[in-house]
Amino acid sequence: MCGRLDLHHPREELINLFNLDAQLNDFPARYNIPPTQPVLSIVNHGRGNEAQLMRWGLVPHWVKDPREFTVLANARVETVAEKPAFKSSLKNQRCLVPASGYYEWLRQNGEKQPFHIHKEDGSLLALAGLYATWEGPNGEEIDSFTILTQEATGELADIHHRTPVHVPEENMDEWLDTKNVNAQNALKLVRPLIKYNVTSYPVSQRVNNARNEGEDLIVEVELEAKPKEKAAPKPKKSIQLDLF
Secondary structure, three states: OOOOEEEOOOHHHHHHHHOOOOOOOOOOOEEEEOOOOEEEEEEEOOOOEEEEEEEEOEOOOOOOOHHHOOOEOEEEOOOOOOOOOOHHHHHHOEEEEEEOEEEEEEEEOOEEEEEEEEEOOOOOEEEEEEEEEEEOOOOOEEEEEEEEEEEOOHHHHHOOOEEEEEOOHHHHHHHHOOOOOOHHHHOOOOEEHHHHOEEEEEEOHHHHOOOOOOHHHHOEOOOOOOOOOOOOOOOOOOOOOOOO
């Protein structure tokens, strides 16, 4: 899955990669973005690519109360075309989610160790996303999105069994073109993340708390070797003496 994002690349790199209007407002670097928070997303409403802030955690238009609805931060690419929460968005509302990297947790011995996953060359990821607009009874609106995931392979599978899917640069325009590219063909455009020279390393457990922020969160740390537990001493055999 994908449960936390990092986006710290400068605006110029986003403008160049996603062919955005140069008037894109500057934005603060974020190193620890959890679901339910606003995230920069790329959409195309027929006027060219645009950057838009959307809530991470898709809320389908038919939901009565978003506060009582499950946070849909991820959607399985294997079933997304059939699930009621996603199939309309796959057809009509696809987006790209820029990320400098994301975090995943390796569970070992009852502990959760965060890893930062990113491209080896430091370039941006373009994660495949779906979005929806929820309209409330009083005219309020919530634009929200989910990130597509698939079974992890390669070294990423050693950390977690799911990973986001990536949209290569040459397929971005088609992925966003919901008018001319149907859902079935759109799913042929995404690629496994492992094919894009991603790497990972352990980072501070401060990432575990979503309130923590800062560049230090993506700095590689060394995992401490845990001392081997001493084996319990074997009980001494009792010696019985026959007195009679």
